[in-house]
Amino acid sequence: MKTRFSTLDIIAILPELKAKICTGWRVNQVYDCDHKTFLFKLNKSIVQMKKDDDPVSVDEETANKMTLIIESGLRIHTTDYDWPRSPAPGGFATKLRKCIRNKRIEDIRQVGVDRLIEMKFGSGPAANYLIIELYDRGNMILTDHEYCILAILRWRRPNQTNTQTADGETTQDDSENFKVGQAYPLSRFRIEKDLEPLTELKIVELLNNSRMILSNSQNYKKRNKARQQSNSDFLDVNLKDLLNPYVIYGSNLLEDKLLKYLVEDGHNIAKRCVIQIPKGDDGRLVSSKVERYAKLIKSAIDEAEIVLNEVRGRKKSPGYIVQKQQDTNMNDSEKPGTTKSSGETQTIKTNIDFFPIKSCAERKIQIEGANLVYQDYESFDKAVDVYYCNLESQKIDTKTLVAEKEARKKLDNLKISQEKRLEDLARTQKEDEEKARLIEINSDKVENALLIIRSMLANQVPWSDIWATIQQAKAAKDPIASLITQVKFDRNEFTMRLSDPYEDSDDESNNRKKKNDNKNSHKANGKNVDIDIGMSAYANARRFFVKRRTAVIKEKKAIEVSKKAFKNVERKTKSMLKDMIVQTNITKARKRYWFENFFWFISSDGYLVVAGRDAEQNELLVKRYMKNNDIFVHGDLHGSSTVIIKNELSIPIPPKTLTEAGAMAVCYSSAWDSKIATTSYWVYPSQVSKTAPAGEYLTLGSFMIRGKKNYLPLSNLVLGFGFLFRLDEESIERRKEIRLAREANASIADDCSTSNADKVEGSDSEGDDQIQDYENSGTDDSSSDEKPEVEVNSMETIKEDNRTPEVEEVDEDDDIELDNKITEHRLIDTLSENPLTEDILLYAIPMCGPYSALSNYKYKVKVIPGANKRGKAAKACLGMFLHDKRASTREKDLLRAMKDQDFARNIPNKVKISSANLKTLTKKKPKKSEVRLPR
Template sequence: MDHKRELTSVDLAALEGELAGYEGAKLDKAYLYPEDDLVRLKLRDFDRGRVEFVIEVGDVKRAHVADAAHVPDAPGRPPDFAMMLRNRLSGADLVRVEQFEFDRIIELEFDREDGSTTIVAELFGDGNVAVLDEHGEVIDCLETVRLKSRTVAPGTPYEFPSARFNPLTVGYEGFVARIEESDSDLVRTLATQLNFGGLYGEELCTRAGIDYNVAVGELTDDQFQRLYDIVDELGTRLREGNVDPRVYYETVGEDGGESDGADGDGEPDRRRVDVTPLPLEEYEGRYSETFTEFNPALDDYFYNFEREEEVEGGETQRPDFEAEIEKQKRIIQQQEQAIGDFEDDAEAEREKAELLYAHYDLVDEVLSTVRAAREDDVAWDEIEAKFDEGAERGIPAAEAVVSLDGSEGTVTLDIDGTRVTVDAAEGVEVNADELYKEAKRIEEKKEGALAAIEDTREDLEAVKQRRDEWEKEDDEGGSASEADADEPTDWLAEASIPTRSTEHWYEQFRWFHTSDGFLVIGGRDADDNEELVQKYLERGDKFFHAQAHGGPVTVLKATGPSEPAKEVDFPQSSLDQAAQFAVSYSSVWKDGRFAGDAYMVDPDQVSKTPESGEYLEKGGFAVRGDRTYFEDTPAGVGVGITCEDETRVIGGPPAAIEGQAATTIVVEPGQYAQNDIAKRLYREFRSRFADESFVRKVASPDQIQEFLPPGGSRMVDE
């Protein structure tokens, strides 16, 4: 079975009460171990003496009191984050430990004469630790988060995720109503909608004697009542600290799988796989150890589990660099999406302000009417009713009123199809000015997100460097002669590079080869789009297009033009790269956005025959049937120079180009026109190669510009 790596919401609910017993302990010193994303808080308790509290938010996500013998040695020079914690918390009293709602978030509040400080540990997603001042503003955090839904960044108010449903405190009617909102089966509903997760969703079904897969709509009143009683009992036990912790094991065979085998002493070879605050019926019959408190159980599990992972067959296991690289890439993609959202939101606020001025008299009439009515103590409901009557009589100002909110003192208007909410106590100018201010505030968040992306890219490169160093050390175990034989040519250092290239049929279009070797071609204009579909789109190929006007027809080729058509099972990496190509060379880039959507269909779904009554412009096509969507695809292009087999400029999705070129420069939407950025890339390439004449021959600014998207660009590492 899979080993537990993260605490659940149930675990934190059990911990909350147990950790409350440590309130009053004073913080002595704080440590940060960046390589593990681990924060260690060393405290002194009057009754217990030394107390070690650990928070880990990397691949393993946990927060608990640890045995002093189980904490890592103090690192050398403390990082800035650790120094900040020591400056704010040394001598401070722990006054509050609390789980946020029923989420995987735990707060530790410390008080000192000069103020209070709260540490918020996020044990979900990519994990994070944020430090807040007494006003809830972020002082510092391990990871800067700038998404449309929430922001966690130094100098900004900390934003919790949207509050999750808490099944441990809700009444019976609310419990039933929440379940009935689901259209899934019971176990999935308990796991996701009630936030129990998969294991506890199954456990609740087992205890209630209900089949996992029964549809929610088929549950009886008796089954609802049994479920609620079990959840209510669980909540009571967790709140009262009535726990019976267990560490569960699996028996391991020689092949590493679960077995009934034994070691040389006749004792079963067991490995820890889970830790829970209560015994589970799901694990009935599985070997376990009992503990009197949950903290020691967690410490035993995670300390020994990590040691078992580190030592496998007497050798240190290779860190999962690929998982960390994917994590950093995922963060960058989220940040890029957030930037696009910030731009759209800021523009929307400015448009609302301009609409107020464009319809000044109408808006002023509505606001003046509301203010006059309020001065006469007319109720908000009566004012809204008057506007409804006016709308029925065709009065334009009344027709524009969508609703009134007396609790907020606002009026929502529909102006040219856009809804704008204004403060009824203020005039048109003040309301427009507030909208402009909001647009500016959003743009400031965008600037912060841009800075955060740069930080994340640095983290990504650091992980790649650690991976390369690890692999280099592994390679050094081979013989010197083997290493010399396999040593690739360092083309950047070569004094003279011979040029060699061949003309290919697809060079009349935009093109690249995916990291899996498949050809992708795209149109540069309407004529190219027509030719691609009519001449080169064949059975087995895939047709891609951005969900934006002005995008190129993009074809992922299964075979060459002289080969017979055939069906191909394309790898997901090739599909993703073709989608990124379609987005990057569309109007998404020209508009300065960092992500967009694309779709994929089969060739027989693409036609030049329009729907009845419609007209297709040149380069346009009708697409019928179901589509496969690639949402929030990042806009990004890599431009590189190849030196083996052929010497030329190539361009396309970075993931494809970086594996084929001797050196690559990644560009993103930015401020430099096509010809200007082409010159900047040319100068950068010349600085990388010892043979500058080679760059002039194969990668002139004009040749580079052929691979750049229309619109402004900038180098990512500028």
């Protein structure tokens, strides 16, 4: 599996990176993922993007953002994925922040022909260079404009500087070493003009001297040692190892073109680039064969150089990812990176390599087998991003599989231990029952033995003498003494070897040929039984029966406990494995909507309402995002947020949306902390001005309102917190068809009702005209104290009369604005507050707004002023949603995958949450001592 860039990859990706990031992009921030992986957050002003004719989407806040990822020794590319970041920056990341933050990327280039990349930040004396080594263990060096080293990622030991050829072997140069304060030695790397061209004569010379040239290569020795010993009439030459130091494009393209011509010449592709050159009688290589191979090699190199020049001339190279397909049956849920096929069989695709040239990918498949396929991408940079992201995902999946195996192993061990314990209990029961039965059958012998030992104890015979007496009786072949095998002084017991005489008789009748052996079978088949001296024979038998009964009870309890314990462990294991799959460290980063940087919500009528978080955002909202058809809303008190209602359809905004926007303006103000409700008002964008009266000054985020303020009803300090879900394209289209059908049915019903109403109202047209005249006269004399419905209608009439010329001026611009409006309108339609069962959900978005706007939400809570911190309140809300019985597994997974910092961004501080399910979830559970178990 490929893990690092080759020289060809660097040559292919640098023109694309240069066209992407060297056009006015600046470094906004630097993060480190680990000790050698760094994320560069880049941004670019919208004005600069329009000057450079860059595509500007509706999401302007993210259209001017880009992420560059660099992993020392391995790779460099832009990424659309969200990579895990360290909680605090390391030393090298801190130095990068200090030196190159807010500087523009001026250039990016390859140094010489080695895997070394140089990035230039800033210009003039303030410039900095970042030198990235993508060979060996890798390194990153930050220098000033004179290449004086400022910081080094990986410190090398003194007098050990690694030098790398183009995809060749690493060598150590003891003569050169660098450290902070010294100049970085760029002269130690090769440049293209210093390389000797590979002519046909040069290739013949290399082939004739190949054995001596490759003698220092350890890899070549290992690969060819056995082959050289087995066939001394031929010399095996690995052309890739031989020619790679003399080309600048690396081994992948070289191998591709060599195999193309070698296969055409009848070469076995399974041998890769290893050719066999016959030797003559004098031990030298046959010159005719050498010359023939030299011509083939020269043709391959010429074609490779043509392809190299084509790659260099492209601004964007296509990318190809080679994947390995494996069919497997999986009972669990579908793993990331798999696709379902027929039945329960799933095809797992594992990325193993990537190329910027199609022929290289096809050659890889041709060499290694038919189970390989390739996936093409229009951009090599995109292909590399997908490859490494999936590589990380595959690592995570591997860790998950290992954890799953360990968990399954623990379950199996637990099950085995429980079964073993039950077997021991069953065996103990059987032994105790058998011992009791043997005592009953041999009760006379047991009583005689007890009588003998008791009599000696009565005569105060020491234990040692008792055992000596028993041994003497055994020697005299006493039948009772011969059954006593041991005397246990400390336990007041002795051991007898008892057998079942009836069982012996049965064996004797069935096996007449073994009559002599069966005479002493009671010794071989007997069982040692401990006899308590203080009890009679039957009392000892009863003792074993009691032990058996106790073991039966223990077995029943053990079975019940083991079942419960096994179920609990299995449930916890499955839950842990599920969490590991859901909580992966790398997820596809959705492009954040521009309005997510502000306070926002979607009104009951489907309008996007946005508010500023601070004075800077208030200024930004009015200057950048407020258009001619929008509505400006503000609370009637100092410190209120600026609220903008986005009206993309150029139709009057419903009163309910205006009221909800006014409630938002009041809640995101000082009224929330003081817990005092107040009013709000709305005006048109033409009434909002940044020009202050003479002698006055407007601070940042403050505006002058000219003309009439349209006041809204008193707003309650009540917000709602809930979640929206992003639908996939199929679900969006399905919902669209349902909505269109519903609207068509509604329009038919309206037409029918309208036609019936016209018949009834025809006779009263004069009275209606009088009523209409009265309403119009009332509208003309309306004041700000009238109902909001009347105010909105009258203001919209004024708007249509007075704003027509301004709308025409906007239309004289490019069609970008109209396209953006349509795109944004569709964007909001892709979010669902109450997903259906058949909907496919991509991710969840938290939303906080007036509670009336969340009336139809599946997941919602009421938020009012209180004393709790918003982070704690948001986590409580999330826990409540996860315990909701209506929540599907997919919805729970998406809610659980949300980042902590996204929960409480839009919730005011000092809040109190309330919900119908809150009391049920927070109800105090009874203690274990209070729970009565059934008898």
